[in-house]
Amino acid sequence: MNIYELDTPAVVIDLDVLEKNIEDMAALCRELGITLRGHTKSHKSPEIAKMQVAAGSKGIVCQKLGEAENMARAGLDDILITYNIVGRQKVRRLTELARYRRITVTVDSFAIASGISEQAKLDRVTIGILVEIDTGGKRTGVQSPAAAEELGKQVQTLPGLELRGLMTYPSRVSSKPIIEDVVGRFKKASLSLDIISGGGTGEEWESKELGFTEHRSGSYVYEGLSRIQGSSGNEGLSAERCPLRVITTVVSVPTADRLIIDGGMKTFRLFPSMPYGLILEDPRIKFSGMSVEHGHVDTSESNRKYIVGDKLTVIPTYQEGVTNLHDEIVWARNDQVYRVLRNHGRGKVK
């Protein structure tokens, strides 16, 4: 079946482009001599995670426990969850997961670590731990090398936990003094540094420069060139590097300079900056706005006459957001449907 025969809006992944992105990143990390740990939060797909691992990714990263459960069920192993796991329900789910998969989580406080330890001890499992240090990202993470050292020592005393090293996000060469300080402290205190984990697609070389053992990259899978050339305008969206497309149908042509497609905010996600996305068939037409279920397209610069039923293919500005809105993802090669996947990872925010 041709992808333009699908009911719309349809989310389609071009497998050739996807495979190339996955291979290219793996090759880049091999060249740099840094271990790649593929982040899965952009695509949430075990099938794609397996492609990342097959290309050379050492295990995977998930941002939420529910995403990790989805990956583990599908056969993925060596899973890093870069999120503080808090509360009885979640630590129970975590130890369940650790019964059959190698699990590592990040922590930034004794409260988090001891909560996990209690349940791990009860359930007789081992949870790997990375101490998260804030190197300027101002999100989570301990605030100093001394605090990291203290937390590392505490983790070592807690049953059911295995200290495995350090984690930070994003990787920035400017944070070298902090990193050297904390690494020095860990070494001096004989704390494990098996893993020093950096992250951020496009910052692989910075992790290498900082002496990290591995780097977490994820958005490269879908976003292609947007991350390299900047995503504020069309210039950042290169069709050749973006495997994810949304096929839409023209449902109204009210005037000569406006058409309406059947995808709006609930198809593309409300992105704060224009242009929402690039329309592949005709670079002269542009999104002028979006309502909840309608995409508004300005056709005043185009000579082409559009009619109801025409298909338009959109490369969204923010591809990760689209993945999280749809239940079904279609894989295609040469515009032919190859596989239709249920998007089980979508919405796993718990």
Next chain:
Amino acid sequence: MNIYELDTPAVVIDLDVLEKNIEDMAALCRELGITLRGHTKSHKSPEIAKMQVAAGSKGIVCQKLGEAENMARAGLDDILITYNIVGRQKVRRLTELARYRRITVTVDSFAIASGISEQAKLDRVTIGILVEIDTGGKRTGVQSPAAAEELGKQVQTLPGLELRGLMTYPSRVSSKPIIEDVVGRFKKASLSLDIISGGGTGEEWESKELGFTEHRSGSYVYEGLSRIQGSSGNEGLSAERCPLRVITTVVSVPTADRLIIDGGMKTFRLFPSMPYGLILEDPRIKFSGMSVEHGHVDTSESNRKYIVGDKLTVIPTYQEGVTNLHDEIVWARNDQVYRVLRNHGRGKVK
């Protein structure tokens, strides 16, 4: 079970507030003397649609066919779909739906109407039709009273269709001349005016003023006062009128003036304008930003000391967006879990 024992982030609806919103709108429309047709796109929940109907709503409105199918399966009837239905798959689904439910759809071109007619004739069903006229909304709709009249006449000639009247969005008193013109033309040409449908929560009186037979309101169910007082800041969010809350957990307290909760863009949806939402427990703390899975909260104005594991209840700025991101919705009364519902309507953009 208390709602603060739920795993988080949890989407909770306060039933008392929900019922009051539904009753209040029904009462307002009764007072105005205009028929209410409850829009369901904000909540996507058949259970809530049934409450709207029980309170006096005449049938329901859906924005997408998939939403209508979900409602029909759950027992709702007399469904208006205010969307141009285009393409073979969709018209087939539409006629399937019309086999067991009274269905009305809007059209704004002969192409749409004839596409539906062909399938309706094949499947021997009748689809009700409203001609959509653009009265300044600049989305879909025919562009003039003359075009509406022409399309109405065409619809009358097409088999399988039953012309039922007119539709516009939003209802604006300023469009009175257009409305009078088109209504006059319909009367003169003996075209059906069984339904003249206006829409927009808060514009019930405008529909009445314009002589419409019914008014489509939806966001009142969740949004409460935000629509009345403006939603650009906290002033528009009144806890008393907003039944939808997201319960989150503090997962990190990195510094004295910052805490991080376990809900970010994928829990709340990236809303273009701050403040993202109102935190009920402490009006002195405010969202400073959101990353994909983390909410960043500025606590510098508060004296309260937060610890990991604290729960914070957020009334999101844009409640409709939240509904569309979560698989599970919890109904509660007096903070006790009353019912846990699977959110089957979520993501039905096809």
